[in-house]
Amino acid sequence: MTTKSHLPLSSVEITFLGTASAQPSSTRNHSSLALQLAGDVWLFDCGEGTQKQLQNTGVKRGKIEKIFITHTHGDHIFGVVPLMASMLNGSGGMAEGAEDSRSKVDLQQPQLEIYGPYGTRAYIRNNIIHTHTLLGAPYVVHELRFSSDPLGDPEPSKLAHAESPNGCNILQKDGVWSDFFDNGVVSVSAAPILHSVPCVGYVVQEAPVPGKIDPKVYIPDLKRTNTPMSALGRLQRGENVELSDGSVLHGPKKTPGRKLVILGDTYDPSAIIPLAMEPDILIHEATNAHLPGIDSSTKDADTIDSVEERTKSRGHSTPQMAGKFAKAIKAKNLVLNHFSSRYSGEQSEGAMTIMNAIGKLAADEFGDDVTCALDFMIVKVDLKRD
Structure with missing residues (x-):
């Protein structure tokens, strides 16, 4: 669609495919969520096991059009190449120089688009090259470049099989990446958020909808x-x-379109505030919490301040930090994500007591109810008309 005047998307919903931090558990997989925009699917992060998680949902693998990576830590990117191999009819190839009838791909076909910070392209490229993976359809990687990133592309002449040479390096303007994707119906912007490595937060904005x-x-x-x-x-x-x-x-009169803010790992996402104000939903990590008397793993010597300081030193947030940020940007809804492996995602009374306590810590700062994400949870984002 080429015009911003449009009928509303029939549905917008989020399926959480993985809600763990660092290590998966029996009840939480590595980070990934699927955003369904009517019939299209966009993934945000793709940790190990994401394609297996998809098989337990109603999200159609063949509908995935775009993958947005927040940062290149393994628990957010290790699942990308296996998923690509399944999506794009990949198979094991032969050693370089050997003949293989499957080696030709039409790069003019519709492409899987992948966005991420510097290093995303090289990671995917080298995985495909060194595993001799042959893909049956093309893909392209666009990188959101920080001002401190190197110019150009490592080994620019060495493309992986089925990799389009048209991947863009998207430069910051005024410190952010505004509307780097816009199809007239939905736009995507991004900003750097502080973690232990370069990390990105994304803002998905639906265009204004006529009443x-x-x-x-x-x-x-x-x-x-x-x-x-x-x-x-x-x-x-x-x-x-x-x-x-x-x-x-x-x-x-037009109604403002839906707005979603999807953050990667962070201890300070304040750079995204100009892009992120008044979202319908904010998805914010809450890796660690201080839960004396509720969580048996809480150390006696710990305090709220010591847990927050330790969490921030590792590049992460507590529920209170997430709640304060949600209040600062006037979010309508807050969903917590990316939990330590010690916080189970099962439906037992003990596990739910801990998750409810984590949600309350954030809600006390946010001033409204908070949802704690579980694997396979679905959150619908409704269009609010005047």
């Missing part, structure tokens, strides 16, 4: 000026219609 049209308001003027009734469709899309007498009919 519901009342034909009775417009039909008398259309009939009076012999204007075809098809003009109602243009009005519904938010377009103005000029009548034969020189008067102009205006479509219904």
